Amino acid sequence: MITERIDFKKNSVEALGNPKLKKALVNFTDRSRASRQKAVSGVSEWEELRSEARGIKEEVIKNLDSYLLELEKSVTRLGGKVHWAKNAEEASAIVVDIARKNNVKNVVKSKSMATEEIELNRHLISNGINTVETDLGEYIVQLCDDHPFHIITPAIHKTKEDISKLFSEKFDVPEYEDPQKLTNIARKELREKFLSADMGISGVNFAVAETGTIAIVENEGNARLATTFPDIHVAIMGIEKIVPKLKQLSIFLSLLARSATGQKSSTYVSLITGPRREGESDGPQQFHLVFVDNGRSDIAKSEETRESLYCIRCGACINICPVYRQVGGHSYGLVYSGPIGAIITPQLNDPQKTADLPFASSLCGACRDVCPVKIDFPHVLLSLRQKVVEETKGRANLQGLMEKIAFQVWSFVFSKPFYYSLTGRMMVFLQYFYQKDNELRGLPYPFSKWTKEKNFPAFSRKPFRKRWKEQYHGKNGIMR
Amino acid sequence: MLRVLSGMGLEVEFPQDQTCCGQPAFNSGHRKEAEKVACHFLDVFSDSNKAIVCPSGSCVSMVKNYYTQLFRDDPERLSRAEKISSNIYEFSEFVFQRKERISFNSSYRGRVTFHDSCHALRELGISSQPRELIKSLNGVDLVEMEMADACCGFGGTFSIKYPEVSKSMLQEKTDSIVNSGADAVVSTDMGCLMNIKGLVSRKKLPVKVLHLAELLAFEGSE
Numbered sequence: 001m002i003t004e005r006i007d008f009k010k011n012s013v014e015a016l017g018n019p020k021l022k023k024a025l026v027n028f029t030d031r032s033r034a035s036r037q038k039a040v041s042g043v044s045e046w047e048e049l050r051s052e053a054r055g056i057k058e059e060v061i062k063n064l065d066s067y068l069l070e071l072e073k074s075v076t077r078l079g080g081k082v083h084w085a086k087n088a089e090e091a092s093a094i095v096v097d098i099a100r101k102n103n104v105k106n107v108v109k110s111k112s113m114a115t116e117e118i119e120l121n122r123h124l125i126s127n128g129i130n131t132v133e134t135d136l137g138e139y140i141v142q143l144c145d146d147h148p149f150h151i152i153t154p155a156i157h158k159t160k161e162d163i164s165k166l167f168s169e170k171f172d173v174p175e176y177e178d179p180q181k182l183t184n185i186a187r188k189e190l191r192e193k194f195l196s197a198d199m200g201i202s203g204v205n206f207a208v209a210e211t212g213t214i215a216i217v218e219n220e221g222n223a224r225l226a227t228t229f230p231d232i233h234v235a236i237m238g239i240e241k242i243v244p245k246l247k248q249l250s251i252f253l254s255l256l257a258r259s260a261t262g263q264k265s266s267t268y269v270s271l272i273t274g275p276r277r278e279g280e281s282d283g284p285q286q287f288h289l290v291f292v293d294n295g296r297s298d299i300a301k302s303e304e305t306r307e308s309l310y311c312i313r314c315g316a317c318i319n320i321c322p323v324y325r326q327v328g329g330h331s332y333g334l335v336y337s338g339p340i341g342a343i344i345t346p347q348l349n350d351p352q353k354t355a356d357l358p359f360a361s362s363l364c365g366a367c368r369d370v371c372p373v374k375i376d377f378p379h380v381l382l383s384l385r386q387k388v389v390e391e392t393k394g395r396a397n398l399q400g401l402m403e404k405i406a407f408q409v410w411s412f413v414f415s416k417p418f419y420y421s422l423t424g425r426m427m428v429f430l431q432y433f434y435q436k437d438n439e440l441r442g443l444p445y446p447f448s449k450w451t452k453e454k455n456f457p458a459f460s461r462k463p464f465r466k467r468w469k470e471q472y473h474g475k476n477g478i479m480r
Numbered sequence: 481m482l483r484v485l486s487g488m489g490l491e492v493e494f495p496q497d498q499t500c501c502g503q504p505a506f507n508s509g510h511r512k513e514a515e516k517v518a519c520h521f522l523d524v525f526s527d528s529n530k531a532i533v534c535p536s537g538s539c540v541s542m543v544k545n546y547y548t549q550l551f552r553d554d555p556e557r558l559s560r561a562e563k564i565s566s567n568i569y570e571f572s573e574f575v576f577q578r579k580e581r582i583s584f585n586s587s588y589r590g591r592v593t594f595h596d597s598c599h600a601l602r603e604l605g606i607s608s609q610p611r612e613l614i615k616s617l618n619g620v621d622l623v624e625m626e627m628a629d630a631c632c633g634f635g636g637t638f639s640i641k642y643p644e645v646s647k648s649m650l651q652e653k654t655d656s657i658v659n660s661g662a663d664a665v666v667s668t669d670m671g672c673l674m675n676i677k678g679l680v681s682r683k684k685l686p687v688k689v690l691h692l693a694e695l696l697a698f699e700g701s702e
Contacts, residue, residue: 012645322631326648360642362635362649363507364598385509403637407505411513415520417497439681449643454650454678468494472482 002349006333008356015327021157025328028156032319035262036370043258053251054373057310060242061300067209067242068291074212078274080287085118091292092123095201095234098288099129102232104198108190110216110223111135112203113151113313114236114292116335117348120201131201132193134222136186143170149329151336152260152315157328190222200226200284204237205312206252207289210245212273214289217256219267227272233284235272239291240300240309252312255372259314295348304383308343310373315340317367317377323360332357339367343380351391358384402446427459481535481571483697488575488582498524503542506550508637518550519557526560532568535691536669537600540570545603570600572668572692576609579616588698589619592690593662595653595676596629597669610668610692617696625660627652634675650679657687664688666695 015021040046060067072082085091099107107129109115121142124131133142137155141148143166148154155163160179167185168175176182202223206215214235216223227233243249249271257263275287299309318324318338329337333354334345342361346354358381367377392400413419434440439455442448450456485492501521506514521543525532534540547561575582592614600606607629614622633639633649653676657665665680665687667673677689690698 009642009644012642016644016648322633322649322652323645326645358509359638360645362598362631362633362638362646364631364635365602366598366629366631369602382507382509385507386511387509389509390511403508404510407508407510407513411502411505411510411516414499414502414517417499420499437681441682446640449640450678452643453647453682454675455681456678457674465494465496468496472492472494 002334002353005353006345006356008331008333008360011331011333012327012360015331020159021328022326024157024159025325028150028153029319029325032262032315036259036316036319037262039258039262039264042264043254049251049255050372050374053255053312054310056243056248056251057373058307060244061240061306061309064239064242064297064300067244068239070209071207071212071242071289072291074209075274075287075289076212078212078287079277080212080274080289083288083290085290085292085294087294088118088292091118091236091290091294092120094290095120095236096123096127096129098232098234098286099124099199100127102198102286104129104232106193106197107131107199107201108134108193108197108222108226108230109138109201110203110218110226111138111154112201112236113148113335114203114238115201116148117238117294118236118292120236132190132197134190134193134220134226135218136183136220136222139186139190140166147330148335149337150315150318151313151340152318157330194225194229197226197230199232199234200228200230201234201236202227204235204241204289205256206243206249207237207241208244208246208249209242213246213249214272215249215253216270216272217253217266217268218270219261219263221268224268224270227270228283231284232286232288233272233275234288234290236290236292239293239296240311256312256314259312259316259370259372299347305343305347305380307373307375308340308347308380310375311340311344312373313340314372316370316372317375320366320370321361322364322366323362332360339377339381340375343375343377343384346384346388351388355388355392358388421463421465424459424463428461431458481533481691481693484571484575484582484584484693485533487585487697488578493528493530495524501539501542502550503539503546504636506542506546507635511550515550518547522547522557522560522564526564529567531574532564533571533574534568535571535693536671537570537597537604537606538669538671540568541599541603543568570604570606570668572600572610572613573604573606575696576613579613584613584617584696586617586620586696586698587700588617588664588695589701590664591621591623591662592664592666592695593623593625593657593660594628595625595632595657595665595667595672597667597672598629598631600668601629606668610666613692613696614666620695623660623662625656625662625665627656630656632672632675634671636671639675646675647679650675654679654683654685658685662687664690664695666690666692668692 075082083094121131133139140155149157164175204214205217257266276283276285317340321338324338332341336344342357346357363378365378413423435458438458440458441451443451500517502514502517544565551557551561632653633646639646680689
């Protein structure tokens with residue numbers, strides 16, 4: 001739940017002031033961009049795969065209702081149980097309820113952004129249920145009482161020194177510098193948690209409507225343990241995660257691994273089809289699948305922004321984003337960051353409180369080029385920007401109001417050639433006090449935002465129109 | 481631009497009433513205001529069948545890719561927008577298509593690096609044309625900078641809304657320009673150039689900031 005307005009400016013200025021963070025971000029984004037590029041260039045039919053995946057997603061989102069019912073039917077047939085949650089509170093309440101009914105005391109979780117979105121941990125813990133993240137990055141984030149910095153690599157904002165100190169404090173061990181040693185400590189701690197867990201909670205990368213299979217993609221093996229070892233497995237999925245047919249899954253797995261981490265395939269791909277069956281010796285006895293809507297069916301209705309739901313959460317848009325590279329994940333306020341955060345957070349939450357996000361982009365479009373399902377981010381961002389402006393009529397705050405007035409004046413001047421020329425001449429006069437060597441400095445608000453760090457070109461004393469007439473003018477302004 | 485185009489033996493017209501394509505308002509979410517200015521653009525340009533050549537990829541992309549969105553509920557203007565969109569060219573693509581017709585009289589000598597403007601690159605698919613034109617000049621070496629295709633941080637009102645983030649992006653861009661060892665950075669979009677030049681002048685960095693047209697028709701000595 002979002003309580004106060006996400007202040008992207010304040011958050012980003014704070015992040016920019018942290019040189020350690022900047023270094024981590026540059027290293028991380030450089031590395032992930034390069035490895036994705038390498039992985040993708042090895043697939044000659046990459047563009048075809050993207051188109052195919054997009055086509056499948058278009059079909060799914062258009063007919064989401066019937067696919068959800070089909071998936072429910074498949075899961076039920078296998079002996080699993082499907083729960084429908086309208087919003088975040090309902091989703092968390094469902095999981096708490098399952099835990100209570102089964103007298104669950106200890107929960108292990110694998111990485112799931114949907115559970116971050118619904119703030120499941122907070123609900124479980126406040127109901128007295130021990131809940132432990134078992135993905136190493138998420139575990140670190142949880143130990144620091146922090147939030148994920150990235151949807152795939154949640155702890156990239158932590159250096160190994162940070163983690164060494166953290167582990168030393170939490171587990172009473174020396175401050176090891178060696179990442180392998182640190183990993184072993186976490187592994188030992190987590191192994192205990194797996195052994196004592198009565199319930200495992202996972203996300204869902206893809207859910208196959210036809211067979212009721214859920215696919216979970218990971219690199220650490222913790223998700224496989226969390227979903228097979230405890231007696232109860234609860235999987236949480238945003239309702240957009242459906243793939244109609246099992247045979248279509250390979251397209252998405254191929255796109256996801258390469259786009260996310262530059263791998264040909266993730267180390268573990270678990271396909272889970274229902275709970276333990278008769279005659280089987282292991283696997284959970286209960287399988288619950290929670291459908292989380294939380295605003296998604298509204299997005300599905302919007303023709304302009306529907307494609308936001310095609311996202312497979314690979315994070316490629318985040319890794320390539322020049323804005324994310326400067327400001328990092330927490331600047332976007334909630335769990336989803338970068339371009340995908342900028343388009344999805346405002347649609348899943350109060351648009352007024354998230355109104356900064358659609359503007360937190362230079363519209364460079366690099367995200368669109370790497371997106372495995374070809375989400376046209378600039379298009380969605382523009383549509384959301386229009387919505388912000390139209391819904392508030394520019395009156396959300398003083399700045400919004402001033403911007404509205406400025407654009408009204410601008411549109412008047414720029415649609416009347418006479419006033420356009422006149423304004424140009426006025427500028428030449430007005431700029432007198434700010435001009436030095438054909439450039440302007442120290443301009444008044446709001447242009448001060450520009451001239452604080454950069455010069456601005458001066459308006460020419462002799463406008464181009466005049467030069468044109470004097471130097472080039474032929475008949476009807478034609479130059480010969 | 482005029483010198484290059486007329487050097488190609490083309491007749492150049494400059495409609496005196498032209499102002500702007502409307503993109504600043506459109507990209508800031510002010511659709512109505514954008515529409516008003518875009519209507520004016522259509523009125524100025526849609527009567528002619530002549531090619532429209534523009535020194536900024538961003539403006540071309542606005543007309544080519546977004547006018548159809550802007551005028552989707554206005555069939556009359558939509559059809560004019562569609563006609564225009566097949567007739568508007570970014571400067572480098574226009575010149576490159578006709579490069580056999582001219583030899584450039586650039587007196588520039590030195591190493592230049594090229595910055596890809598986001599909209600020319602990703603919305604118009606322009607990448608090799610300006611580079612080929614640069615390479616065709618005698619005495620000019622093209623050296624690629626790191627991440628030539630990364631945004632310079634301009635983004636229209638983005639640079640005013642989030643100047644700190646924009647500046648940080650620009651800082652990376654000017655760092656890679658300087659690190660390339662080039663003595664000039666060349667691009668094909670007035671927005672990027674204004675932004676890059678803004679910091680280059682403020683910091684007195686030892687590089688020239690030139691539009692491709694300025695390079696192609698360079699006079700005097702650097």
